[in-house]
Each structure stands twice: as structure tokens, then as C-alpha cells.
Amino acid sequence: MSEEIQARFHHRYAGFTLDVDLQLPGKGVTALFGPSGCGKTTLLRCMAGLTRADQGQLTVNGEVWQDDEHWRPTHQRPLGYVFQEASLFAHLNVRRNLQYGQARVQKTERRIELGSVVELLGIAHLLERMPQGLSGGERQRVAIARALLTSPRLLLMDEPLAALDIARKMEFLPYLERLHDELDIPVVYVSHAPDEVARLADHIVLMQEGRTVAAGPLTETLARLDLPIHLGEDAGVVLRAVVVERDTAWHLARVEFPGGSLWVRDGGHAVGHAVRVRILARDVSIALAPVVGTSIQNCLPATVEQMAGDYHPALSLLRLRLGQSPLLARLTRRSAAALELESGKLVWVQIKAVALIG
Amino acid sequence: MSPDDFTAIALTAKLAALSTLLLLILGTPIAWWLARSRSSLRSVVGAVVTLPLVLPPAVLGFYLLVLMGPQGPVGHFTRWLGLGLLPFTFPGLVVASVIYSMPFVVQPLQQAFSALGERPLEAAATLRASPWDAFVTVALPLARPGFVTAAVLGFAHTVGEFGVVLMIGGNIPGKTQVLSMAIYNHVEALEYANAHWLASGMLVFSFAVLLLLYSRGWNRQP
Numbered sequence: 001m002s003e004e005i006q007a008r009f010h011h012r013y014a015g016f017t018l019d020v021d022l023q024l025p026g027k028g029v030t031a032l033f034g035p036s037g038c039g040k041t042t043l044l045r046c047m048a049g050l051t052r053a054d055q056g057q058l059t060v061n062g063e064v065w066q067d068d069e070h071w072r073p074t075h076q077r078p079l080g081y082v083f084q085e086a087s088l089f090a091h092l093n094v095r096r097n098l099q100y101g102q103a104r105v106q107k108t109e110r111r112i113e114l115g116s117v118v119e120l121l122g123i124a125h126l127l128e129r130m131p132q133g134l135s136g137g138e139r140q141r142v143a144i145a146r147a148l149l150t151s152p153r154l155l156l157m158d159e160p161l162a163a164l165d166i167a168r169k170m171e172f173l174p175y176l177e178r179l180h181d182e183l184d185i186p187v188v189y190v191s192h193a194p195d196e197v198a199r200l201a202d203h204i205v206l207m208q209e210g211r212t213v214a215a216g217p218l219t220e221t222l223a224r225l226d227l228p229i230h231l232g233e234d235a236g237v238v239l240r241a242v243v244v245e246r247d248t249a250w251h252l253a254r255v256e257f258p259g260g261s262l263w264v265r266d267g268g269h270a271v272g273h274a275v276r277v278r279i280l281a282r283d284v285s286i287a288l289a290p291v292v293g294t295s296i297q298n299c300l301p302a303t304v305e306q307m308a309g310d311y312h313p314a315l316s317l318l319r320l321r322l323g324q325s326p327l328l329a330r331l332t333r334r335s336a337a338a339l340e341l342e343s344g345k346l347v348w349v350q351i352k353a354v355a356l357i358g
Numbered sequence: 359m360s361p362d363d364f365t366a367i368a369l370t371a372k373l374a375a376l377s378t379l380l381l382l383i384l385g386t387p388i389a390w391w392l393a394r395s396r397s398s399l400r401s402v403v404g405a406v407v408t409l410p411l412v413l414p415p416a417v418l419g420f421y422l423l424v425l426m427g428p429q430g431p432v433g434h435f436t437r438w439l440g441l442g443l444l445p446f447t448f449p450g451l452v453v454a455s456v457i458y459s460m461p462f463v464v465q466p467l468q469q470a471f472s473a474l475g476e477r478p479l480e481a482a483a484t485l486r487a488s489p490w491d492a493f494v495t496v497a498l499p500l501a502r503p504g505f506v507t508a509a510v511l512g513f514a515h516t517v518g519e520f521g522v523v524l525m526i527g528g529n530i531p532g533k534t535q536v537l538s539m540a541i542y543n544h545v546e547a548l549e550y551a552n553a554h555w556l557a558s559g560m561l562v563f564s565f566a567v568l569l570l571l572y573s574r575g576w577n578r579q580p
């Protein structure tokens with residue numbers, strides 16, 4: 001049985017065409033990322049069978065959900081779906097909302113227990129409440145728990161954080177991370193927020209105008225310079241790292257990634273804990289020799305790999321390599337020329353800011 | 359009040375209860391279809407169902423009489439079934455009432471179903487509920503205020519009908535003489551005191567019904 005999801009859809013509606021042919025990994029979190037109106041939600045709805053594409057094939061870990069001859073209606077697909085708005089049933093309390101899907105799955109198929117999901121998402125105190133009395137974040141957590149309790153073999157999430165304000169988002173993200181760490185269910189996650197993708201995704205599919213323009217592992221894909229989607233100020237890389245040292249006197253932690261290590265603000269993680277760090281291209285500067293007398297803590301040797309134009313004619317985007325890890329740097333074309341940067345050149349990168357995420 | 363008056367009240371209650379039950383059974387699928395179908399027939403069906411709202415009851419009663427009479431197609435059919443003719447019988451009154459009160463039941467139900475939108479049903483489908491399962495366990499409970507409104511309006515409207523009853527039912531005590539007919543008879547006979555009893559009873563009943571509906575917020579969603 002192949003551990004992957006094959007999705008091919010062609011769907012035309014109201015002046016818009018969705019045309020995708022994707023192979024997604026059968027585990028981990030895949031982010032469908034792109035601007036509003038690029039067809040992310042339509043693709044997700046096609047996968048769920050909520051929208052019937054003109055032509056579509058979908059195979060999930062070896063099981064055909066639809067092709068030219070077969071069509072499984074939504075209620076016969078072992079999936080969980082989380083809508084942008086929680087869409088809880090207003091006539092049922094939280095407990096009965098949670099049990100709605102669970103009761104419709106055969107006992108032998110149930111792999112997820114109510115108690116553990118309730119604890120994972122921190123909703124034990126809400127069980128007897130009605131949905132109307134919950135905050136947006138609470139509702140969304142209940143919606144996710146409800147979807148998980150059908151023991152899905154694929155979890156589809158359509159911008160579950162879009163309806164939340166920043167504070168609620170920050171409060172909510174850790175729950176999604178726990179989900180990612182503790183449950184072995186492939187997730188397809190629709191988002192147009194780079195910070196969510198950086199925190200949660202293992203794999204990313206970039207979409208534009210109904211088509212996929214790039215797909216691959218998060219780190220490598222974000223470091224590509226040839227992407228037609230310009231992330232603008234958000235361009236940067238996400239590296240997987242491990243906490244290796246903590247400097248309690250200065251509240252700093254050293255995290256190691258394949259190709260180097262960085263000092264970051266101590267996020268309270270124990271030594272050995274896996275974390276992600278996000279480094280934006282605008283926070284990386286280049287020097288030809290190690291710099292002394294600078295306030296910048298992180299200064300590492302790297303190799304220039306590729307250069308490309310950026311979203312403004314004065315700027316260029318540079319891809320570098322630190323060991324096995326890629327890095328993006330943004331500088332003006334004039335400085336790139338002055339430093340005579342070219343592919344293969346050895347330089348020193350100074351990293352002004354590193355965001356420790358998760 | 360005379361024994362005939364009590365008979366008329368009982369008959370009216372029986373007629374209204376039976377009609378309301380039939381209206382909810384027939385009106386629910388019609389309203390569901392009207393609320394959700396994208397068929398081009400939708401506007402035609404909608405207009406036909408709403409017709410009794412604007413048609414003079416005498417016109418409706420007249421056509422029903424013709425249709426259900428010995429020369430009418432419905433009359434032929436009921437006789438072929440061995441049921442005899444419907445006009446001037448209680449079953450005939452029920453059929454006429456159901457048609458006459460249909461818009462009062464279908465419209466609140468249709469509104470309630472439209473207000474639900476697709477989302478709760480889609481959510482139910484992603485939680486493994488078949489369309490029928492979702493209809494029973496999600497759509498019906500969520501549309502409950504619509505059902506209350508529909509039942510109350512259908513019942514009250516049937517209680518109050520006159521023109522259609524006069525045309526179809528005639529005025530046979532114990533068989534087709536309903537409350538409004540009884541009041542009419544009393545007035546004709548200049549028995550104003552009796553008419554007052556029944557009429558004021560109707561007034562109080564109608565007011566109570568509307569008070570109930572308004573205090574519930576009319577067609578408020580849960």
C-alpha cells in the first residue's frame with residue numbers, strides 16, 4: 001500500500017478553472033498555500049466530495065475514493081473536515097456534537113477516544129455547554145475534536161484559524177502542533193498565512209489561479225527562487241532544529257540544524273527538544289569576512305548558490321547553503337554587485353533575527 | 359350555547375388538527391424541495407402552492423367543487439376508488455382545507471430550510487451522516503421554530519376558514535358545519551347572543567395564537 005495521496009481534479013465554474021495533479025505524502029501536514037481565490041478551498045472540497053469536479057481522481061493511501069467509474073459520496077469517505085467557521089450543530093451541546101460523528105463510525109474502526117481528544121484540545125470543561133456560548137477559538141477546537149473522533153484517514157482543514165483574531169490564533173496554534181506531533185493522520189491544511197504554514201507544515205503546495213505552481217518539502221520549497229508567487233516581506237526559510245544548549249544567564253538557547261547552529265531567545269524548551277526556526281530573507285545580511293564588533297550574535301559561513309530578482313527592481317534575493325540547509329537573503333542589487341557575489345562564492349551570513357516557532 | 363355549537367367546535371378542532379397533520383406531512387417535502395432545488399420548475403410550483411393566499415376562497419371553493427363533483431376528474435377518481443363523492447362530506451372538507459392552508463405551512467418551512475444553508479448538512483456529511491440521516495438529525499431539529507410557526511398558522515387558518523367550507527362542505531350540522539358556519543347561522547337567525555359567544559371565543563383564540571407566535575420571536579432561528 002502506497003503511503004501517499006494522489007489527487008487529480010479538473011473543475012470549471014464561473015470563469016474559473018481548477019486544474020491540479022498532485023502527489024502528496026501520506027503522512028504529516030501538507031499546506032495548500034496561495035492567495036485568496038486561487039482554488040485552495042475548491043480543491044479541498046473536491047477531495048472531500050463536497051464539490052463534484054467535472055473530472056477527478058483521488059486515491060488515499062491505496063484506496064480509491066473517486067475516479068472515472070467510482071464516486072464515493074462524502075459520508076462514505078473516511079475523512080475529517082474542519083471548515084473555516086466551526087459549523088457546530090447549534091441544537092446539540094458540545095458533547096453531543098463530538099459524539100455525532102463518532103457514533104456513525106463502526107466500533108472496530110474507532111482508533112481515537114473521546115477522552116484523549118478532549119484532553120489534547122483542552123475542551124473538557126466545555127462538554128456540557130451549547131456552541132452559542134463558546135468563543136471562536138473554543139468552537140474551532142471542538143470542531144477539530146469532532147472531526148478527529150471519526151478516526152479519519154485524512155484530515156482536511158480549511159483555514160481553521162481565519163476566523164480568529166491574533167490573540168486567539170496564538171492560543172490555538174499549540175493545539176494544532178500537538179495534533180501534528182501526537183496523531184499519525186495525514187493533514188491537508190489550507191492557508192494563506194505564511195506564519196501558520198511555517199509553524200505547521202512539513203510539505204507545501206503553492207497554488208495560483210487554480211493551478212499548482214510548486215510542491216515539495218517545506219524547507220526546500222520555501223528556499224526556491226523561481227517561484228512565481230512572491231512572498232514579498234515574508235520570503236524566508238524554515239529550518240528544523242534541536243535545542244542543544246541553554247544559556248540561563250542571558251536567556252538564550254542554542255539550536256542546531258543540519259549545517260550549523262544559532263543562538264535564539266530561550267523559548268523554555270528543554271535540551272533535546274525539536275523546534276523550528278524561521279529566518280526571513282530581510283533579516284539576513286552578507287559579509288565577505290567574519291565581522292568583529294557587531295551586535296549580531298549569529299554569524300555563519302555559507303556558500304552562495306543562486307541569485308534572482310526580487311519584488312522590487314532595487315532588490316535581489318540570494319539563496320545560500322549552510323551545510324545541508326538552505327537560507328535566503330535579501331539585499332540591494334548594488335550591494336550584491338559591490339561584493340561581487342556569484343554562485344559558489346564563500347561568504348559570511350549575519351542573521352539579525354531568528355524566530356523560534358514551536 | 360346550543361349542543362349544535364359544541365358539535366361545531368368539536369368538528370372544527372378535529373378538522374384543523376387533521377388538516378395540520380396532513381399539511382406538515384405534505385408541506386415538509388414541498389418546502390424542502392422549494393428551498394433547495396435549482397430546478398426551473400421551482401417558481402411554477404412555488405406560485406401554485408402560494409395561489410390560495412391570493413385567490414378569493416369562493417373561487418378556490420368553486421373549482422374544488424367542480425373538480426370533486428360528479429362530472430369532475432377528481433370526482434370520477436374517488437368514485438372509481440369506491441369512496442363516493444367528496445363534496446359535502448368531512449373528508450372533502452379536509453382535502454379543501456389542506457389545499458387552502460398550504461401556503462401558510464409551506465412558507466415558514468421553506469424559510470426555515472433556506473435559512474439553514476448548506477453548511478450544517480455538509481458538516482453532517484463529513485461526519486458520516488447520509489443525506490437522509492442528516493435531514494432527520496440536523497435539518498429537522500434546526501428548523502424546529504419553522505415547524506412551530508407552520509403548525510400554528512396552519513391550524514389557526516383552518517379554524518378560521520369560511521368561503522371554501524361554504525362551497526365544499528355546505529352547512530350540515532355534525533358533518534360539515536364548522537365554527538364559522540355556526541356563527542353565520544346564528545347571525546342569520548338574529549341570535550346575536552350565541553353569535554357573540556362563538557365569535558368572541560374565536561377572537562380570543564386568534565389573539566392567543568398570535569401572542570404565542572410573537573412571544574417566541576415569530577420565526578427566530580435557534
